[in-house]
Amino acid sequence: MSENATHITEYKTLGIVLVTLLFFTLITIVVTSFDLAVWNVVLALVIAGTKGFLVVTYFMHIKYESLLLKILVGMVFFLFALILVITFIDYAYR
Amino acid sequence: MENELIHKEETRDDTAAKLGMWIFIFTELLLFGGLFIVYSVFRTQYSREFHQAALELNVTIGAFNTIVLLISSMTIAMALTALQKNNKKLSLRLIGITILMAFVFLVNKYFEWGAKFHHGIYPGSELMMKFEHGHLLYFSLYFFMTGLHALHIIAGMVLLSVIFFRIKKGIIHSEKYVFLENGALYWHLVDLIWIFLFPLLYLIT
Amino acid sequence: MINATTTMESVSYLDHKGKYKGIFAWIFATDHKRIALLYLYAISTFFVIGAILGLLMRLELISPGQTIMTAQTYNGIFTVHGIMMIFMVVIPGLSAIFGNFFLPILIGAKDVAFPRLNLFSWYIFITGSILAVLSQFLRSGPPDTGWTFYAPYSTATGTNVIFATTAAFVLGFSSILTGLNFIVTIHRMRAPKMKFFSMPLFPWSIYATAWIQVLATPIIAITLLMLIAERLFKIGFFDPAYGGDPILFQHMFWIYSHPAVYIMILPAMGVITEIIPTFCQRKVYGYKAIAMSSLAIAGVGYLVWGHHMFTSGMSETARWVFSLLTFIVAIPSAVKVFNWLATMYKGSIDLKPPLLYALSFIFLFSIGGLTGLVLGSLATNIQVHDTSFVVAHFHYIVFGGMGFGFFAALHYWFPKIYGRMYNFRRANIAWGILFVGFNLLYFPLFIIGMQGMPRRYYDYLPQFQTGHVISTIGGIILIIGLFLMIRNLVLGARKGAKAPANPWNGSTLEWQIVSPPPQENFDEDPLIKNNPYDYE
Numbered sequence: 001m002s003e004n005a006t007h008i009t010e011y012k013t014l015g016i017v018l019v020t021l022l023f024f025t026l027i028t029i030v031v032t033s034f035d036l037a038v039w040n041v042v043l044a045l046v047i048a049g050t051k052g053f054l055v056v057t058y059f060m061h062i063k064y065e066s067l068l069l070k071i072l073v074g075m076v077f078f079l080f081a082l083i084l085v086i087t088f089i090d091y092a093y094r
Numbered sequence: 095m096e097n098e099l100i101h102k103e104e105t106r107d108d109t110a111a112k113l114g115m116w117i118f119i120f121t122e123l124l125l126f127g128g129l130f131i132v133y134s135v136f137r138t139q140y141s142r143e144f145h146q147a148a149l150e151l152n153v154t155i156g157a158f159n160t161i162v163l164l165i166s167s168m169t170i171a172m173a174l175t176a177l178q179k180n181n182k183k184l185s186l187r188l189i190g191i192t193i194l195m196a197f198v199f200l201v202n203k204y205f206e207w208g209a210k211f212h213h214g215i216y217p218g219s220e221l222m223m224k225f226e227h228g229h230l231l232y233f234s235l236y237f238f239m240t241g242l243h244a245l246h247i248i249a250g251m252v253l254l255s256v257i258f259f260r261i262k263k264g265i266i267h268s269e270k271y272v273f274l275e276n277g278a279l280y281w282h283l284v285d286l287i288w289i290f291l292f293p294l295l296y297l298i299t
Numbered sequence: 300m301i302n303a304t305t306t307m308e309s310v311s312y313l314d315h316k317g318k319y320k321g322i323f324a325w326i327f328a329t330d331h332k333r334i335a336l337l338y339l340y341a342i343s344t345f346f347v348i349g350a351i352l353g354l355l356m357r358l359e360l361i362s363p364g365q366t367i368m369t370a371q372t373y374n375g376i377f378t379v380h381g382i383m384m385i386f387m388v389v390i391p392g393l394s395a396i397f398g399n400f401f402l403p404i405l406i407g408a409k410d411v412a413f414p415r416l417n418l419f420s421w422y423i424f425i426t427g428s429i430l431a432v433l434s435q436f437l438r439s440g441p442p443d444t445g446w447t448f449y450a451p452y453s454t455a456t457g458t459n460v461i462f463a464t465t466a467a468f469v470l471g472f473s474s475i476l477t478g479l480n481f482i483v484t485i486h487r488m489r490a491p492k493m494k495f496f497s498m499p500l501f502p503w504s505i506y507a508t509a510w511i512q513v514l515a516t517p518i519i520a521i522t523l524l525m526l527i528a529e530r531l532f533k534i535g536f537f538d539p540a541y542g543g544d545p546i547l548f549q550h551m552f553w554i555y556s557h558p559a560v561y562i563m564i565l566p567a568m569g570v571i572t573e574i575i576p577t578f579c580q581r582k583v584y585g586y587k588a589i590a591m592s593s594l595a596i597a598g599v600g601y602l603v604w605g606h607h608m609f610t611s612g613m614s615e616t617a618r619w620v621f622s623l624l625t626f627i628v629a630i631p632s633a634v635k636v637f638n639w640l641a642t643m644y645k646g647s648i649d650l651k652p653p654l655l656y657a658l659s660f661i662f663l664f665s666i667g668g669l670t671g672l673v674l675g676s677l678a679t680n681i682q683v684h685d686t687s688f689v690v691a692h693f694h695y696i697v698f699g700g701m702g703f704g705f706f707a708a709l710h711y712w713f714p715k716i717y718g719r720m721y722n723f724r725r726a727n728i729a730w731g732i733l734f735v736g737f738n739l740l741y742f743p744l745f746i747i748g749m750q751g752m753p754r755r756y757y758d759y760l761p762q763f764q765t766g767h768v769i770s771t772i773g774g775i776i777l778i779i780g781l782f783l784m785i786r787n788l789v790l791g792a793r794k795g796a797k798a799p800a801n802p803w804n805g806s807t808l809e810w811q812i813v814s815p816p817p818q819e820n821f822d823e824d825p826l827i828k829n830n831p832y833d834y835e
Contacts, residue, residue: 006108006275008178009171018168025160025292029153032297044293051289059171060282061275066109068486069116076120079514079601080127084134086602087550090617091135110412110487117479121517128521128551132536135547217532227535227542234534238525 007064017058024051108272115276119283122246126287129239133294136231143228148298150215151236155206156296159199160288166195167285170254170278180268182261189258192281196251203244207237236295243291246284253277309817311718329414332816335400336716337421342388342396343785345428349383350781352376357740357774360767363759370757374443375458377755379435381446382463386470387428389701390559393566394512395424395477397708398505400716402481404809404816405499407490407825412483420476427469434462445755447556450537450548454529461530464523471516471523474562478512481505492827499807499831500589504569507593511558511565515601519555522548546611553604561600563697564664565593567704568635571657574711575639576832577805578654579646583832585638592631599628609680618677625675632668636661651803652726656707659734663699667692670745685755688748691741699737706733706784713788714798718815721791729787732780739773807831 028047032040057063062073137144173188210233214221217237222230257277260266266273310316312332319327328334356376359366368376399417403410411417435441442463444453453460485506489498526548528534535541537548576583583589605613605621639661648654670692673679683689714720744752747766752759759767801810808825809816 006178009175011172011175014168014171014175018164021164022161025157025164028293028297029157032293032299040298044297048290048293052286055167055282055286055289059167059285060279065112069113072116072120076123076514080124080130082602083127083518083554084131086605086617086620087131087135087554088138089620090546090550090605090613091138093614093616107412107487110483113486114413114416114479114483117482117513121475121479121513124514124517125521128518128554131551132525132547135544136536136542139544140542217528217534223533223541230535230541231543234532234536238528238534242524 007061009058009061009064013058017054021051021054106270108275111272111276112279115279119279122283123287126239126242129235129242130290130294133235133239136228136235137294137298140228140231143226144232145298147229147232148296151296152206153296153299155202156292159202160292162195162199162202163285163288166192166199167282169195170281174271174274174278177261177266177268177271177274182267185274186258186261189254189261193251193254193258196247196254200244200247203240207240239291239295243284243287246287250277250281250284253280309813309822311813311815312818313718313815315818327418329410329418330818331399331403331411331414331417332716334417334421335396338391338395338399338424341421341425341428342392345383345387347781347785349380349388350778352380352383354774354778356380357771359757360759361771362767363761363764371440371443373757374755375435375441378442378445378463379431382431382442382467384697385446385559386467387424387431389563389697390470390474391424391477392563392701392705393570393708394481394505394508394562395420397501397570397712398477398481398508398566401712401809402484402502402505403488404812404820405502405807406485406488407493407808407821407827408484408488409819409821410488411480412488413480416476417480420473420480423469423473423476427466427473430462430466430469434459434466437462447552448523448526449552450526450529450545451539453526454538461527464526468520468523471520474512475516478509478516481509482513485509490825490827496587496590497827497829497831500572500583500586500593501566501569503590504565504572504593507597508562508565511562511597511601515555515558515562518551519559522551522555525551546608546613549608549611550604553607557604557607558597558601560693560696561596563701564704565596567660567701567708568593570704570708570711571639571660572635573805573807574653574657574707575642576834577711577803577807578649578651578657579643580649580804580834581642581646581832582830582834583638584641584644585634586830586832588634589638592634595631596628599624599631603628606675606680609677610684622675622677626672629668629672629675636665636668652721652723652730653707653711653803655727655730656703656710659730660700660703660707663695663703663737667695667699670695683748685753686748687744687752687754690754691744691748694741694744699741706730709788711803712809713791714802715809715814715816717792717795718798718813719791719793719795720798720802721787721795725783725787729780729784732776732783734780736773736776736778736780740770740777741773743767743769743773806833 024047028044031043031047034040036043056073062070169188170192173185173192176182176185176188210216215233216222217234222233225233254277257266257274260273312330315330317324317328325333325337328337355368356373359368359373399411437459440458442458442460443456444458444460444463448460448464448467453464485498485502489495525534525536529537533541536543537545539545572583572589603621603624605617606625609618609621670688674683674689674692710721710726743766747763748754750763752763752766798814800813802814803810806828808827808831811825812821
């Protein structure tokens with residue numbers, strides 16, 4: 001069975017991650033309540049990205065998975081970013 | 095048949111099961127990714143209207159739902175830890191809490207949508223057809239994105255219920271838990287998408 | 300024969316007795332080889348129907364004005380021809396049939412990673428196909444949008460668009476699950492000594508294809524959902540009257556549908572890469588270059604969708620960027636063509652039917668590819684956009700490429716699948732007729748396209764008639780060739796002479812086991828070589 005066993009994440013780790021996530025949620029609500037023009041979107045997305053990173057890394061155990069899986073996850077997000085950028089080559093210059 | 099079953103047991107490959115689940119998650123991410131592309135295009139074209147329309151959403155409800163989902167995400171992760179540590183009872187309890195949280199989320203969503211419907215705002219309604227363009231597109235996106243997300247919540251609840259009973263029956267146990275692991279991955283995905291939906295829909299005022 | 304002693308006891312997958320009997324032994328089968336045949340029969344049926352619909356269109360176009368059908372029927376037929384051929388034939392085609400059958404065998408596995416999911420994909424495929432067929436017969440009439448479902452027309456027309464798009468959505472789901480299955484199979488099921496770089500090149504091409512299936516299909520899924528919602532609720536995403544953008548639909552549609560072209564062609568290239576070394580008895584030239592070019596085509600192919608939209612009103616910058624990216628895809632494609640030719644150099648070439656198909660693939664694919672560059676450069680694109688030049692181009696790629704690749708695969712692996720051999724002379728004759736018919740059918744379309752014949756038009760100016768007549772005659776010849784080929788294969792499968800385990804003297808793993816393969820593929824561990832094409 002050893003081959004099929006995976007890393008066990010401790011309750012405490014999961015708890016800390018949750019508290020961090022809740023903290024970030026609070027921050028994002030507070031920050032976006034001020035009018036910072038374009039920076040509102042940037043900050044909101046950076047915070048959401050950080051939260052997403054925490055979820056993927058700890059809740060979804062990607063930290064303890066094989067290098068292959070880490071690369072694949074990165075690739076998917078990179079690919080999505082690429083499609084978005086290329087789409088905007090049209091919309092930004094129209 | 096007997097032989098075949100034994101054979102399958104021998105070649106059980108949890109890594110393969112997990113890799114398969116991750117690839118499925120990729121497809122889900124890109125499914126929502128398509129919506130995020132549409133969102134970004136209209137958001138840049140109609141940013142003023144989007145800001146105004148977002149004022150009509152209740153940040154408190156959105157924030158409450160975010161907290162509910164984040165907690166449920168942790169409880170399902172803990173359910174896996176509990177099962178791995180051979181604490182079946184705790185694991186079942188944590189999955190139960192997760193499903194309950196999902197239900198709370200949906201009830202909340204129901205009231206949020208219900209209030210909008212009550213004011214005549216729903217896709218194809220007469221009022222919406224009279225909206226300014228950006229305003230209309232914002233609400234179309236809001237209903238489409240949160241609606242599709244809610245469908246995923248429901249799918250996740252069904253999946254977790256199946257897992258709940260399988261653990262109860264002892265089909266999933268501390269030596270063989272990849273099904274729970276995959277179910278949990280799916281649930282985290284639902285949470286992950288909400289993490290992005292929340293600021294993009296509620297916090298752009 | 301290598302396994303002479305063990306083969307006596309093993310039962311072939313065709314004769315294997317499982318839990319179910321009769322037809323249920325097939326439709327409940329989880330064996331990858333049986334599922335492959337289920338796909339083969341379903342897809343061949345759709346292909347024949349699609350080809351007949353194509354012939355009907357050609358007959359209509361033999362003279363200007365109404366010939367055998369009304370304009371609305373014509374619109375319906377070109378739409379269903381497109382939907383069937385694209386979503387039900389060429390996209391699943393090679394990967395679901397030959398990928399299913401030979402991917403596990405070529406990497407030394409007993410089955411795919413998730414056999415039951417594999418069967419489930421087939422059922423989803425059939426469900427989607429039934430929906431697509433139903434859309435033809437329901438009350439409001441067959442969809443008339445073309446297979447591209449372009450908004451805003453698709454949001455406004457009164458025909459069964461919702462049914463057809465739901466069908467495409469369901470078929471996409473099947474495609475995703477097949478791709479998922481293959482990726483996991485390649486990562487986890489390879490025989491112990493089989494490294495990534497000792498895999499044959501067909502699995503490599505299936506691997507690249509599977510990634511496109513998984514990563515591109517969700518985008519069309521969400522696009523079709525939006526289109527359905529647009530029709531049902533007026534959400535306004537693609538309707539300028541509500542501030543939406545029809546060009547956005549084109550972006551979303553082609554983000555999937557351009558990579559879909561590579562879903563079609565990559566497995567065909569993989570097949571050709573298997574056939575050429577076998578019939579030249581030469582080690583494949585530039586193994587790593589071919590393997591990597593598959594991944595490169597998949598990767599860059601994902602980013603070039605805009606070249607379908609040069610005249611749509613997209614921004615100037617986007618147009619040259621997409622044009623540039625399009626030219627980059629030509630590089631890995633050319634790498635493959637040159638490597639095939641280099642493999643043949645100084646080989647002992649044996650012109651059997653599979654090689655004939657493979658060589659005609661290279662010829663037709665090169666014509667299709669080079670005319671693709673005409674379409675990919677901005678200035679010439681404006682001239683030939685939406686003319687029959689485009690029709691000719693993509694039929695050279697899709698039919699001349701994927702179609703002939705499919706026939707090549709069928710003739711190459713036929714003795715392994717059925718354990719019998721077809722008649723070579725008849726196969727050669729059928730090939731000759733197909734090849735001549737094909738070129739007569741599509742080449743004139745290049746010429747009248749350059750002269751200005753628009754695509755999808757029901758009526759045309761008299762000056763284009765000569766081209767259309769030649770094309771229609773080609774179409775009839777093609778159908779005759781097709782009929783002869785299918786007849787020969789059916790006869791071969793039923794009454795052909797027993798085929799030996801390795802009729803072509805191939806070096807890859809499928810030729811190490813008996814024909815047809817035993818239920819579990821390998822009775823003993825296969826011999827894995829470092830280079831799968833070791834002839835010297």
